[in-house]
Amino acid sequence: MTLLILVVDDEPDVETLFKQQFRRDLRDGRFTMEFALSGSEALALIEQATNVTLILILSDINMPGMSGLDLLPRARAARPDVPVIMITAYGDAETKRRAIESGAEALLTKPIDFIALRAEIETRIGRAA
Template identity: 75%
Template sequence: MTLLILVVDDEPDVESLFRQHFRRDIKTGRFMMDFALSAADALHIIRETVEAKLILILSDINMPGMTGLDLLPLAKAVRPEVPIIMITAYGDAETRRVALNSGAEALLTKPIDFSALRGEIEARIGLAG
């Protein structure tokens, strides 16, 4: 079964950044990445994904409309087994506390440390295998 990572961010250039950093993994089929430009789109993908095994959700916090923090409990209600890592430009203690208390596995700050993120992904692939 194909492993899927969902990235949720309202900035369109995020997709190309992630695809660049994980191009070998995607090309060799180690995992797929899907992208949602809003929390509402992400919820649709989370609910409808059946052909791939969703192993990780990465979500920006600050998005128009429904924020990543709004998405977090809704996504956990649909897929409680899928870890969610929140991403923010503002890694203050209060944001971290709210994210972790709401069910986030971790909080990464922008600019993203892709080495650390790769470690998180590798851990999920190991658990999924």
């Protein structure tokens, strides 16, 4: 069983950052990560994720075109079983309220607390086992 985490962010360096933070897990095959640079690309990857177990979607909020808040209900409709955690540089109360009301599991602020994110991923791996 392949466990997949989808990371959606329009900044290409996010992929490098995540691969560095989770290099041991990725190398050991505990889970895989796919990266989308836009909401529409993320939706396509969600639809294609049929031979893997999608356990978590991490999405930036501020992206050109389809924002993370626009992506959120569409991702939840496509995969209601998969939690979505929003990521933003602007962790104000209104943004958090909108994300949670739209179905986000949580809101992380940049710079990302990778210790907290790792704990969340471990929880998802445990539930998928």
